[in-house]
Amino acid sequence: MKEYGIGRRNVMRIGVDIDGTIKDTHRAAVEVYNKELNRSVRVEDVTDFYLDQAYGLTPREGRKLWRKLEDQIYSLGIPLNHSVEVLNELVRMGHEIYFITARPGMRKIVDVTKEWLKKHGFPYNGDNLIMNAQDKGKVAKEIGIELFFEDAPNHLLTLLQNRIPTIIVDAVYNRDFPHPLRRIHDWREVYEIVDAKKQESHGNHSHSNK
Ligand SMILES: [Mg+2]
16 A cells, blocks of 8 residues: 555556547547548548558558658547546546656657647646656556556556556457456546545545545
């Protein structure tokens, strides 16, 4: 059990991915790709993690196009429903939120990412954004994350390997993830998870010490 000092015993350090976790990045990407390629693919028809197949691109073409368009994709709106309000509420409850993303750490992308978080009112405090987290399990372990929200199968794996308690943010491309982890379909389900986690770490104390 972690102790953060008197009055802070219920506080958790929570890691939150961005793309596909608090942002509907597929929807944003399809919008940008359609415009660039003059296509009319529907987001519902993209069932892979990558968009390549839906657009008939080779992985190499896909990577190149993503690199070209990613700052546009990242700057588009589209937070996932209730993610802003729930994360702010968690901060009000005293929890610490870290945004942990594998987005590249180039200045332009960092700026676009910070702007997007601020524009939509996410609890970004100038010091809780970690870019270029290629090995999220390792990063989460280093900063002492006690609960992580993630959508991408490759990152779910490294989080598992590092024994970081992880929740899958449901997406069509992660439904066959082979390990049993709790899954959310709506950010409002998070309150109950956080509550249960606190009780678990305090040996079944009741709600009364909230
Ligand atoms: Mg993601």
